[in-house]
Amino acid sequence: MTPEAEVYRRFEDRAAKQLRKTQLPLILGKATDSREVRRRETFAGFDLPALRDAAEAVRAHTMANLDTYLDRFAERAEAKGTKVFFAATGPEAVDYIRKVVADRGARLVAKGKSMAAEEIELNPALEADGVQVVETDLGEHIVQVGHEPPSHITAPAVHMTRRDIAQLLAGHYGRTLPPEPEALTAFARGVLREAFLRAEVGISGVNFAVAETGSLSLVTNEGNGRMVTSLPPVHVAIMGMERIVPSFRELELLYPMLVASAIGRAVSTYLSLINGPRLPGEIDGPDELHVVVLDNGRSRILGGEFRSILHCIRCGACQNVCPVYRQVGGHAYGAVYAGPVGAVLTPLLVGFEKAGDLPHASSLCGACTEVCPVKIPLHEHLLGLRREVAKAQRPTGEVLMFRTWAMAWRKPGRFLLFARLSRLGQRLFARRGRIRKAPFPLSRWTKGRDMSPVAGRTFRERWRRGLRKGGA
Amino acid sequence: MDRAAFLERVREAVATVPPVELPVAFPRTPASGSHADFETFRASLAKNNGLARSVGRTELAGAVTEVARELSASGRTVVAPDVLGLYGEEIERGLAAAGTEIVRPEPGAWRDEAARADLGVTSAALAVASTGSILIVPGRDHPRVASLLPPAHLAVLPASLLVAGLEDVMPVVTAAADRSSAPVLITGPSRTSDIEMTTVFGVHGPKVLRVLLVEEA
Numbered sequence: 057m058t059p060e061a062e063v064y065r066r067f068e069d070r071a072a073k074q075l076r077k078t079q080l081p082l083i084l085g086k087a088t089d090s091r092e093v094r095r096r097e098t099f100a101g102f103d104l105p106a107l108r109d110a111a112e113a114v115r116a117h118t119m120a121n122l123d124t125y126l127d128r129f130a131e132r133a134e135a136k137g138t139k140v141f142f143a144a145t146g147p148e149a150v151d152y153i154r155k156v157v158a159d160r161g162a163r164l165v166a167k168g169k170s171m172a173a174e175e176i177e178l179n180p181a182l183e184a185d186g187v188q189v190v191e192t193d194l195g196e197h198i199v200q201v202g203h204e205p206p207s208h209i210t211a212p213a214v215h216m217t218r219r220d221i222a223q224l225l226a227g228h229y230g231r232t233l234p235p236e237p238e239a240l241t242a243f244a245r246g247v248l249r250e251a252f253l254r255a256e257v258g259i260s261g262v263n264f265a266v267a268e269t270g271s272l273s274l275v276t277n278e279g280n281g282r283m284v285t286s287l288p289p290v291h292v293a294i295m296g297m298e299r300i301v302p303s304f305r306e307l308e309l310l311y312p313m314l315v316a317s318a319i320g321r322a323v324s325t326y327l328s329l330i331n332g333p334r335l336p337g338e339i340d341g342p343d344e345l346h347v348v349v350l351d352n353g354r355s356r357i358l359g360g361e362f363r364s365i366l367h368c369i370r371c372g373a374c375q376n377v378c379p380v381y382r383q384v385g386g387h388a389y390g391a392v393y394a395g396p397v398g399a400v401l402t403p404l405l406v407g408f409e410k411a412g413d414l415p416h417a418s419s420l421c422g423a424c425t426e427v428c429p430v431k432i433p434l435h436e437h438l439l440g441l442r443r444e445v446a447k448a449q450r451p452t453g454e455v456l457m458f459r460t461w462a463m464a465w466r467k468p469g470r471f472l473l474f475a476r477l478s479r480l481g482q483r484l485f486a487r488r489g490r491i492r493k494a495p496f497p498l499s500r501w502t503k504g505r506d507m508s509p510v511a512g513r514t515f516r517e518r519w520r521r522g523l524r525k526g527g528a
Numbered sequence: 529m530d531r532a533a534f535l536e537r538v539r540e541a542v543a544t545v546p547p548v549e550l551p552v553a554f555p556r557t558p559a560s561g562s563h564a565d566f567e568t569f570r571a572s573l574a575k576n577n578g579l580a581r582s583v584g585r586t587e588l589a590g591a592v593t594e595v596a597r598e599l600s601a602s603g604r605t606v607v608a609p610d611v612l613g614l615y616g617e618e619i620e621r622g623l624a625a626a627g628t629e630i631v632r633p634e635p636g637a638w639r640d641e642a643a644r645a646d647l648g649v650t651s652a653a654l655a656v657a658s659t660g661s662i663l664i665v666p667g668r669d670h671p672r673v674a675s676l677l678p679p680a681h682l683a684v685l686p687a688s689l690l691v692a693g694l695e696d697v698m699p700v701v702t703a704a705a706d707r708s709s710a711p712v713l714i715t716g717p718s719r720t721s722d723i724e725m726t727t728v729f730g731v732h733g734p735k736v737l738r739v740l741l742v743e744e745a
Contacts, residue, residue, distance in 0.1 A: 087725045098558050106555040116548040123539040130531060136706075142534035194731055195722035211722060218724050237726040245731055252732075253643065269705040279676065279718040279733025286672045286710060287639065297538070302550060304698045304705075312559040312694065319721070322558035323659045323694070325576070326733070327713040331705045339638055339671035341709045351534065358541035 067413040068504040071388040080215060081383045087214045088376035094320020095373060095427070111313050112431040114306050115367035122358065125267040125300050126349065132270030136332030138345045146176035146352045153178060153259070153292055156346055157187055160290055162256035166248075168274070168284040169193040170261030171209065171370060172294045172350055174392040175405070178259070189259075190251040192280040194244055201228045207386030207394065209372035210318045215385045248280070258284030258342065262295035263370070264310065265347070268303035272330040272347065275314060281328050291342040293330070297349050298358075298366040304329075310369060317371035317429040353405040362437050365400045367430045374424035374434055380417050389414060396424035396434040400441060408445050415441035457497055478510040485509075554695075561658040561693020566741060569690060573660030576716030577729060578737035580660070582687060588615060588742055592622025592649075592682070595738050599680040600647040603628045606638070610669035611651035611684055615742065619649060619684065642673035648734070650675045652685040653711075654700055655741060658693040661715040662739055663700065665708045672710055681717075681734040687741040 074080060099107075118125055130140040143149035157165060165182060167173070167189055179189045179200075191200040195212035199205065202224050206212030213221065222235035225243065233243055252258075263275040272293050274281040285291045301307060307327075315324045334341030357363055375381045375395030386394035391402040391411060399414040415438045424434040464474040485491050486509040494502045501507065513521075562568075570580045583591045596605065605628050607619060623630055633641040642648060650670060654663040662683050666672040675681045691697070697713060704711050718733030729735045 090725055103555050110551045110554050113551050117550045120545045120548055123535050127535055142529050142531050144529035194720045213722055237723040237728050241728040241731050278720045278731045282676055304702045308695050308698050309554040312557040316558050323715045325715050325719055329711045332709050335709050337668045355537045355541045359544055
């Protein structure tokens with residue numbers, strides 16, 4: 057197999073594996089539908105096009121001036137005693153955080169949800185240093201116990217049933233647990249409360265960093281965000297460098313846009329605003345606050361054709377409506393960011409060699425673009441990326457095939473011959489009106505999709521036989 | 529990476545990006561306000577599974593007693609000092625009538641005591657009618673843990689601090705940025721839907737949230 061074919065194989069293989077879990081599309085469909093319905097209900101009666109325009113403008117303005125806002129953020133944050141570290145790469149960020157943890161002699165880290173931390177593979181690095189890292193978001197904790205990556209931006213364990221979860225937690229903690237969300241949640245509250253109180257370092261992500269005041273904000277419903285940023289003596293926040301807003305004023309728009317798009321409520325249960333480490337005289341709060349600002353490939357995207365993917369506010373609405381994601385789930389993408397946003401962002405961050413197949417994991421229906429609260433033209437980016445990947449990888453086999461096809465179809469006589477031959481040839485492969493397995497080289501196509509067989513009679517044949525009157 | 533070099537890379541990348549104006553005003557969002565009235569607040573909070581009551585100053589002690597009877601079974605309640613400064617007499621009298629003792633931790637012991645208490649009473653800097661939110665501003669006289677660790681949270685604030693919508697919160701939050709290390713906007717009790725999208729309350733923070741808005745006579 058040529059290297060180029062290897063690249064194209066990966067999503068298909070992972071997707072095929074996920075599709076063998078027959079209940080997966082059912083679970084995903086139910087979960088994502090309920091969120092999509094609530095999203096629409098929450099925006100009903102509001103001028104959503106105008107809101108999206110405004111949100112897009114805020115994001116585009118901020119990105120166009122990102123250097124200024126990042127500089128201001130760092131200056132204001134440092135003035136309040138926050139330590140800001142700029143990490144050009146994932147390893148730089150990881151090393152910095154490992155050092156912060158080691159300097160405290162910490163053995164236990166309580167972690168809140170952070171896609172950026174997943175991106176830089178922080179947990180394995182800390183664990184290799186002998187540090188125990190406990191994910192405290194319930195969904196994240198479940199997938200951590202199951203040694204799986206999260207499968208949805210805002211619902212990490214969306215691919216699992218209550219029975220899966222009960223079994224997993226029971227096995228890990230050596231308890232008997234009923235498959236009831238109430239009981240499982242109460243159990244998790246107990247074990248995770250222990251971790252919050254004992255942890256020497258808390259690690260969190262960032263939803264929005266506020267340049268004007270050097271503040272961070274965290275959007276959560278469970279309250280674990282407040283816990284990890286309040287209880288341990290050290291708080292480390294990690295953010296992609298695009299996660300910035302000029303001032304608190306913009307949160308008036310972006311915060312409800314995020315929450316409504318993610319879970320269909322106007323606001324989340326908690327909007328934690330972190331202005332710095334504990335102030336002199338304050339009763340509680342961490343005495344050290346570190347913010348790690350991560351580039352890790354983003355500055356390559358920032359000035360290019362696909363730059364609006366950095367406008368993403370991580371609501372997950374595009375995953376909820378994506379017909380591909382809803383069938384195969386997040387794990388098929390083999391990357392931290394799944395669904396339409398991941399299919400755009402991942403190849404840009406990690407390169408076409410590793411993830412050039414992901415832009416093909418889409419039907420290009422555009423449902424993602426329609427729901428995106430910051431108007432990222434996701435399906436157009438997917439198409440654009442396919443072009444870029446093809447340019448970079450030049451899939452010669454495919455080019456040759458399309459050339460042959462074009463040659464065959466260009467002349468009426470050749471076309472007819474092609475149709476007749478196909479009709480003859482497909483008898484061996486068509487089953488119940490579909491071709492699911494074709495011979496090489498068409499097998500490359502049918503590996504990931506099925507196709508319609510060539511019609512029994514061509515239009516021209518039918519025309520000649522005068523069937524046009526009956527319309528059949 | 530050195531900050532200057534990092535920012536230089538960003539500057540070069542955005543150099544060719546066309547400028548976009550920051551909008552001066554935003555369209556109405558699902559969190560925007562219209563009426564700063566108690567009924568709107570009560571209904572919004574109820575939608576988020578929290579209970580609000582409007583009480584006159586003379587009724588406050590009685591309302592506190594009711595909440596404590598219901599939610600403080602062991603009789604251990606932590607109270608943020610700042611709300612005692614505002615309504616100390618009523619809160620102490622109300623809790624005493626429910627047989628509840630106010631735990632008064634030493635400065636270093638707040639965390640452990642709050643973790644053992646079954647009710648935390650705090651002030652709030654704002655109540656937001658459109659969303660049913662309250663803004664908590666911890667500080668010198670207000671521990672973060674009082675509204676975080678006990679399984680029930682009671683916020684008591686003057687009715688005059690009720691505002692219409694999220695747009696009224698942002699200026700207050702901006703002004704508080706130098707004064708408090710961690711303000712938090714709270715809307716209802718802690719919740720999760722991580723298991724089959726079934727909503728469960730009290731996963732990490734309080735399971736129960738009550739708000740008393742106090743009308744001055």
